[in-house]
Amino acid sequence: MASGIRHDDLRRNNRLLVLSSVRKVGQVSRTQIANATGFSASTVSAISAGLITEGALREIEAEEPAAILKRGRPQVGLALDPRAGTVVVATLTLNHLSAALLDYAGTTIADRAKRLDTLRISAAALEDEVSGIVAELVEHAAQKAAGPVLRVVLAVQGITDRAGREMVWTPITPWTGLGFADLIERRTGVPTGVENDCSMIATALMSANTARRQRDFAVVLLSHGIGMGIVLDGRIFSGTHSSGAEFGHLMLHPGGALCRCGKYGCVEAYAGSYAIARAAAGNGEKVQPLSNISTADMTKLVNAARNGSPLEQKAFDKAGEAIGLGLGSLFALVDPLPVTFVGANTQAFDLMKPGLRRGLQATAGGARAGNIAFALEPDEMPLIRQGSALRALQHLDEEIFSPGIALAG
Template identity: 40%
Template structure:
């Protein structure tokens, strides 16, 4: 099939390509852009000049010296930090973290708030979010017109458009119209995303060679989640953010999960599952609402010191994770895995059982898949939230050919 692009569509595509090359490169010459984008120097010069006039990019002359030679000094391009700003919000159990970043991704202001979402009303949640955003924005000293976008990372499931928080372990509230509240209040686009999706986005941006087309980021914390990247795209459900890896069925009539079902992967591999099993509680005992990471570390230390029950507890978690991965690999073929979160610090105790399950499954070829570990998920969640917001602003501005107004 032949695809014909109109000249304005091609121009928008080239504008976006140039902005994103500069964003990834930090400081880039026009010649480097032309090579990376496979565009003519004349096209790069024309479009980059437009973007400078619009305020998206800034040009700086290269340092001159005895070796610089004669003639016109070369210039390098970078994104203009002052072009606009974004608000980033990370919602997790008991806390709201609000930050403001400039267009280059530098944090301008940051505030941390306590919020007991287990007992909050819909109205109180709305008012609290708005108040905390305003407080952080006011602390930055920025003018209201500098705000271009609000990006929110959450523990839970959103609708496919990223406008509503459908459900979350943070709160009994459901179908929360967060984006509508904030768009009405602040007049800018607002999007929500699952924290595991943001982790995957951050890994892809941070190391695109290692985390390119196909990989998954699996969060091992109080719960178990997955951000899935296939063919270069985040994979979601048909109606929601989906990819609820932790709630795939591991064992029929198995242990009680915090979601209320029995036999979920998380019910054997989440923090509360590990402490429940190690303490000898019944598998149908109500999951703890919160487990301190140090508790998992202590059980891991006991396992490494020869505690058989502790070792079997982590082996059970590994088997649950391996069963889930075997099912996914049978559908879409094996790929790299990054285990993220404080639970990853005990992965050495889970790995043998996980790989044994893969070896004995229909996905036996996956038994040697590469696995990476990141024990602190929050920097990745924040980074994914930030780069997601900035890339959306880039796309919006790329569509505004010839406009000098902010997105």
């Protein structure tokens, strides 16, 4: 027996479709919303009127240049009302902490950044730094009357739990099981989610909605460490217990090169910045990895390889081979996916590509990849912030404004 659709659920879904249509475009006419959603003009008018009254949407008057949405007579458009609320997005990576305050339309109001010695800082100090930078921006929003902070998203380099409450494990600090969501909520009173950084990169790229990234693709972070985000059937993949795709710690060679995770033979132990620098220096695979390699140091290695230095050339080739073997193993489980490589070490992609292709062809999954194309995005940090902002703002759309929850004050 088919179950009926509750009126409240239908209303909520319809309102969310309208909000999503506006968020996707930024400024849009009611006619364009009707065409995108399949709703009648009267339905769009009724839903948008309610959302305007509640403060989620605003009308763009015809005399505003941004309101000229189509040829001919300009229409009155709709846009997200930036005053509806704000969100804070924060990012914790190796030796770096940053955060930003954004309004409901996604415009940055304020941001903060600082360097931390994440490998040596105490757990208590790290928790205080992360919660403190968020609290500072929550206070800033109150002082500037920017609108209530309704959601915090913290993106971390490492494994998060499926519920989005903890940083379960990370290579950037020895501390595990850090409950950042509870900590931030206690300090600020704002609902918080903790997300994997590569999943946030994938979220940002998914929003671009290019032909290659509509439904299924993978993101590989090439940096000090190696990370991955996967989108399958238009959704970010996560595990049953955690954030899922720890590609950098996929085992290639048991007993092989020492990884910073403490294990031997991981993809990252050959392809991370520290692994490339270790090999380029002629050090053995079991030598303890350096804690950090700057982008400038990596650029020197890239230039040396391009100038014919054999150690550097071999190091980048080995890194590419490790990535290819890892992707080939993935493609044995999941059909070959378009791959976007992200991060500072994409500057060396031409040096890695021959080894990558060779590694792919050495695996059954990779052999099925054919002539799969690769895309490059050199800077991961704006993508992490963009993905985190999208996740936070979508939470407001789905959990606050589409159900029509009244906000205090």
